[in-house]
Amino acid sequence: MxxxxxIVEVKNxxxxxxxxxxxxxxxxxxxLKKGEILGFVGESGxxxxxxxxxxxxxxxxxxxxKSDKFIVLGxxxxxxxxxxxxxxxxxxxxxxxxxTVFYLHPMFKxxxxxxDGYMLYNKKKKSEGIERAKEKLRxxxxxxxxxxxxxxxxxxxxxxxxxxxxxxxxMNDPQIIIADEPTTALDSTLQAQVLxxxxxxxxxxxxxxxxxxxxxxxxxxxxHRIAVMYAGQILESAPADEIFENARHPYxxxxxxxxxxxxxxxxxxxxxxxxxxxxxxxxxxxxIFKKRCSEADERCNGDVKEGIEGLHYCKCSKYxxxxx
Amino acid sequence: xxxxxxVLCGENIYKEYILAKNLIGKPIKVFKSVKGIExxxxxGETLGVVGESGxxxxxxxxxxxxxxxPTSGNVYYMGKxxxxxxxxxxRKYRGDVQFIFQDPKSSMNPKFNIxxxxxxxxxxLGIMSEGEEMDNLIKDxxxxxxxxxxxxxxxxxxxxxxxxxxxxxxxxxxVRPKVIICDEPVSALxxxxxxxxxxxxxxxxxxxxIAYIFISHDIGIxxxxxDRIAVMYLGEIIExxxxxxxxxxxxxxxxxxxxxxxLI
Amino acid sequence: xxxSMNKSRKKWNVSLAIxxxxxxxxxxxxxxxxxxxxxxxxxxxxxxxxxxxxANESYILGTDNFGRDILxxxxxxxxxxxxxxxxxxxxxxxxxxxxxxFAAMSxxxxxxxxxRFVDGMMAFPGILLAMMLVLVVGRGEKGSIVAIxxxxxxTFARLVYSMVLDTESMLFVKAAxxxxxxxxxxxxxxxxxxxxxxxxxxxxxxxxxxxxxETSLSFLGLGIQAPNASWGLMLxxxxxxxxxxxxxxxxxxxxxxxxxxxFNLFGDGLNELLENGKGGKR
Numbered sequence: 001m002x003x004x005x006x007i008v009e010v011k012n013x014x015x016x017x018x019x020x021x022x023x024x025x026x027x028x029x030x031x032l033k034k035g036e037i038l039g040f041v042g043e044s045g046x047x048x049x050x051x052x053x054x055x056x057x058x059x060x061x062x063x064x065x066k067s068d069k070f071i072v073l074g075x076x077x078x079x080x081x082x083x084x085x086x087x088x089x090x091x092x093x094x095x096x097x098x099x100t101v102f103y104l105h106p107m108f109k110x111x112x113x114x115x116d117g118y119m120l121y122n123k124k125k126k127s128e129g130i131e132r133a134k135e136k137l138r139x140x141x142x143x144x145x146x147x148x149x150x151x152x153x154x155x156x157x158x159x160x161x162x163x164x165x166x167x168x169x170x171m172n173d174p175q176i177i178i179a180d181e182p183t184t185a186l187d188s189t190l191q192a193q194v195l196x197x198x199x200x201x202x203x204x205x206x207x208x209x210x211x212x213x214x215x216x217x218x219x220x221x222x223x224h225r226i227a228v229m230y231a232g233q234i235l236e237s238a239p240a241d242e243i244f245e246n247a248r249h250p251y252x253x254x255x256x257x258x259x260x261x262x263x264x265x266x267x268x269x270x271x272x273x274x275x276x277x278x279x280x281x282x283x284x285x286x287x288i289f290k291k292r293c294s295e296a297d298e299r300c301n302g303d304v305k306e307g308i309e310g311l312h313y314c315k316c317s318k319y320x321x322x323x324x
Numbered sequence: 325x326x327x328x329x330x331v332l333c334g335e336n337i338y339k340e341y342i343l344a345k346n347l348i349g350k351p352i353k354v355f356k357s358v359k360g361i362e363x364x365x366x367x368g369e370t371l372g373v374v375g376e377s378g379x380x381x382x383x384x385x386x387x388x389x390x391x392x393x394p395t396s397g398n399v400y401y402m403g404k405x406x407x408x409x410x411x412x413x414x415r416k417y418r419g420d421v422q423f424i425f426q427d428p429k430s431s432m433n434p435k436f437n438i439x440x441x442x443x444x445x446x447x448x449l450g451i452m453s454e455g456e457e458m459d460n461l462i463k464d465x466x467x468x469x470x471x472x473x474x475x476x477x478x479x480x481x482x483x484x485x486x487x488x489x490x491x492x493x494x495x496x497x498x499v500r501p502k503v504i505i506c507d508e509p510v511s512a513l514x515x516x517x518x519x520x521x522x523x524x525x526x527x528x529x530x531x532x533x534i535a536y537i538f539i540s541h542d543i544g545i546x547x548x549x550x551d552r553i554a555v556m557y558l559g560e561i562i563e564x565x566x567x568x569x570x571x572x573x574x575x576x577x578x579x580x581x582x583x584x585x586x587l588i
Numbered sequence: 589x590x591x592s593m594n595k596s597r598k599k600w601n602v603s604l605a606i607x608x609x610x611x612x613x614x615x616x617x618x619x620x621x622x623x624x625x626x627x628x629x630x631x632x633x634x635x636x637x638x639x640x641x642x643a644n645e646s647y648i649l650g651t652d653n654f655g656r657d658i659l660x661x662x663x664x665x666x667x668x669x670x671x672x673x674x675x676x677x678x679x680x681x682x683x684x685x686x687x688x689x690f691a692a693m694s695x696x697x698x699x700x701x702x703x704r705f706v707d708g709m710m711a712f713p714g715i716l717l718a719m720m721l722v723l724v725v726g727r728g729e730k731g732s733i734v735a736i737x738x739x740x741x742x743t744f745a746r747l748v749y750s751m752v753l754d755t756e757s758m759l760f761v762k763a764a765x766x767x768x769x770x771x772x773x774x775x776x777x778x779x780x781x782x783x784x785x786x787x788x789x790x791x792x793x794x795x796x797x798x799x800x801x802e803t804s805l806s807f808l809g810l811g812i813q814a815p816n817a818s819w820g821l822m823l824x825x826x827x828x829x830x831x832x833x834x835x836x837x838x839x840x841x842x843x844x845x846x847x848x849x850x851f852n853l854f855g856d857g858l859n860e861l862l863e864n865g866k867g868g869k870r
Contacts, residue, residue: 043517044485158377188543255516258515272520
């Protein structure tokens with residue numbers, strides 16, 4: 001993907017809770033390139049979902065976002081009006097939520113809600129919308145789209161609903177799809193199926209996809225690049241293989257080790273990361289992971305250093321300092 | 325199955341939910357959640373129950389802990405049918421079988437502080453009344469699950485999921501149970517905290533000789549935690565055996581599929 | 589940025605402020621009435637009847653057809669209004685909470701009977717029900733209290749019933765059952781604290797409702813009996829002279845409106861305050 005055009009570019013995004021002035025995410029910079037699958041990995045409360053919500057302008061009203069640069073598809077979010085943002089997002093960005101149940105209106109048949117966005121943003125008739133919906137439902141693997149269109153959401157299983165959600169996100173031929181924990185609510189046998197679907201859509205249509213997940217193990221096979229977030233900061237980002245083979249940040253290493261797998265021996269203790277995710281002082285300059293880090297030493301005191309080596313970004317004084 | 329071998333076991337358990345009735349109150353639509361299960365846990369061992377959502381594994385756990393009544397079938401504690409117990413025996417059973425739930429935060433009343441959360445079971449089970457002895461006991465258990473005493477006057481909404489789950493474990497332990505039914509105890513927690521909780525559960529088992537019924541959809545975690553495993557599918561147990569047996573030589577296709585999915 | 593934030597945090601709870609002021613005013617008037625009233629509210633003085641407000645310095649709000657001081661009668665009436673309003677609501681609320689709680693927690697034939705009975709009571713137009721009850725219990729202060737309490741019961745019973753059913757499905761109730769909590773303790777320790785905010789709010793609005801019913805009853809001659817003063821009764825008496833002496837109806841009318849408004853606004857404001865407080869705590 002190197003060298004291709006970047007369609008989302010964010011520099012130093014900071015999200016604060018305006019009621020308490022507490023910083024939730026600080027200095028987040030990332031780039032999404034055309035045709036790329038970018039994975040955001042982090043624990044709950046790491047700010048991964050909120051950072052993505054700023055992209056689709058769905059930040060809860062009590063939070064305020066500030067950034068030095070926020071460019072989505074050539075438009076600067078800090079400049080354009082709310083309505084222009086809405087139109088831009090509606091046409092070009094598809095969202096796949098975590099919760100498969102509440103994203104679809106329970107009282108309407110699928111055919112009565114799936115084409116709404118398409119009709120609104122492209123000024124089309126309903127019949128055209130339905131035709132398109134059928135096509136998209138076929139893409140997500142339904143062999144009988146007519147039956148799906150005639151169903152109510154509750155008549156579908158969790159996996160089917162999630163595929164309908166994906167079809168819904170595809171309706172406007174978006175350039176970006178943001179999937180927020182798309183598989184967390186699904187059974188393990190369905191997770192692979194849904195992620196395979198994302199991969200094949202990406203290969204077929206060249207759409208850029210952002211997958212947000214708490215589980216590094218689940219998404220490693222599907223992402224080109226992975227950004228690891230912790231306590232509102234991006235600690236490391238690199239191509240997926242690089243993250244797994246050559247992780248530098250102690251947090252990333254720990255995350256890889258705690259992936260529950262069948263390989264753990266029963267008499268061994270599980271590798272654990274002691275302590276809890278900090279809630280306060282997320283904007284501080286020193287290393288945010290220091291307190292829980294097993295490898296912290298005197299080099300970690302003072303301001304944290306960042307380093308970039310090729311595509312590998314890392315924020316750790318010990319392992320990547322001094323190469324900026 | 326021989327009831328005497330198990331601390332807690334269920335025999336031939338069925339659970340049906342009536343979804344719709346006709347005019348004269350006769351059920352016309354019935355959902356069979358659990359279909360004839362036989363399951364037991366021995367003293368001090370961990371029995372893993374694995375299955376997907378809707379397989380009836382949580383319902384089974386709740387029936388064994390008498391939070392739901394089975395449609396038919398019996399639950400035996402120490403060889404005694406719980407529906408035929410005297411009040412005294414039932415109270416003993418109630419205290420000896422405890423639960424840890426999936427979502428620790430909502431398993432505590434938001435209006436209670438942690439001290440009150442831990443105090444409740446001691447009072448309702450009539451183990452002791454308020455006083456210095458109780459304070460000391462609560463402090464002991466807070467330390468046992470790796471937390472500080474100053475957490476006692478905080479409210480659950482102020483704590484992280486991992487901290488809450490530790491409190492939930494302390495609440496289950498404080499009445500000195502013989503069996504703890506863990507219903508997806510780590511699936512709502514962060515990956516980095518899951519390991520903490522699992523290690524804690526294993527350490528406590530070694531120390532206190534408690535039996536666990538460990539219910540989870542994650543076959544990797546179940547394998548790590550359990551001595552024996554029961555695989556559930558659509559309300560039935562399709563495969564049982566020791567953990568090593570089931571994983572090394574799974575017999576059913578479904579079990580094989582579960583294992584292969586976990587190996588991504 | 590920061591300024592607007594502080595502003596929004598300190599945003600005045602207008603309903604609560606106005607409600608509190610109005611209720612305080614009524615309560616103060618009521619307290620003062622025990623210490624001092626300009627004239628004896630029952631004493632008749634036919635030579636000084638139909639004095640317009642301001643016509644005589646010692647009768648600020650004027651006098652009625654029997655020459656009784658209207659201000660004193662309003663003050664005396666505030667006692668009745670507060671007494672009947674608060675006491676009957678309290679009775680009604682307690683009975684309603686117990687009935688609703690019992691019905692929600694026992695879930696057998698008794699609970700269906702209770703709830704169907706409550707539904708039946710709700711089907712009556714409120715004032716009709718109160719009138720019927722007054723006829724059964726007897727007129728006067730006690731009669732009104734009992735009648736209005738019965739009128740309040742269904743509201744609370746329904747509220748508690750539905751809230752208990754809501755709370756029942758929560759995980760911590762399951763957890764409490766897993767360590768063998770008794771139903772009574774469950775209700776007392778878990779349900780009541782969780783329902784408290786809603787109940788307090790409902791209590792305040794119910795007082796307003798109760799006052800409305802009380803004044804209506806005395807207006808119809810079923811509540812407080814003459815010569816005792818009640819705002820409804822005063823309205824009724826002024827009815828006959830309404831065209832010639834309209835000011836007679838103004839004072840009790842305003843008193844009723846302000847009191848009812850006060851309790852309603854107080855309830856709304858309280859609701860807002862408590863709900864926001866809950867959200868902010870997270």
